[in-house]
Amino acid sequence: MAASSLKIEGLLGMVTLRLKDYNFLKWRYKLESILEGYDLVGHFDGSTIAPPKFSILDEEAVTSKVTTLDKEWLRANKALLSFLIATLSDDAIEYVIGSKTAHDAWLSLSDRYATVSRARINHLKTEL
Known part of the structure; x- marks a missing residue:
């Protein structure tokens, strides 16, 4: 699926759970599976970088056009x-407020919830 023809509604139908404090690993696994299946994971892991914003006219000048x-990349990234x-x-949204790209939001969520998940795993191990 080309990023420019991305239909978010179709992707949303595949996600059956919302991220909460206790289900980050399951949520991430589902999301990564979907994104990898549609070759979209690059927008989240940072491997798909934005193209040059402005056209280069010659070796010395850059146009403001x-x-x-860039417009297509930005549209796809905002859709993702x-x-x-x-x-x-609702609680998880507060960690992505201000994110400009899918990659920024992904990093914010990973930083927040990966530590919580590791701490939860260690706590459960201790209880056992």
């Missing part, structure tokens, strides 16, 4: 950021 590739936000609980 925004490139079509919206998709990510739609999979979050």
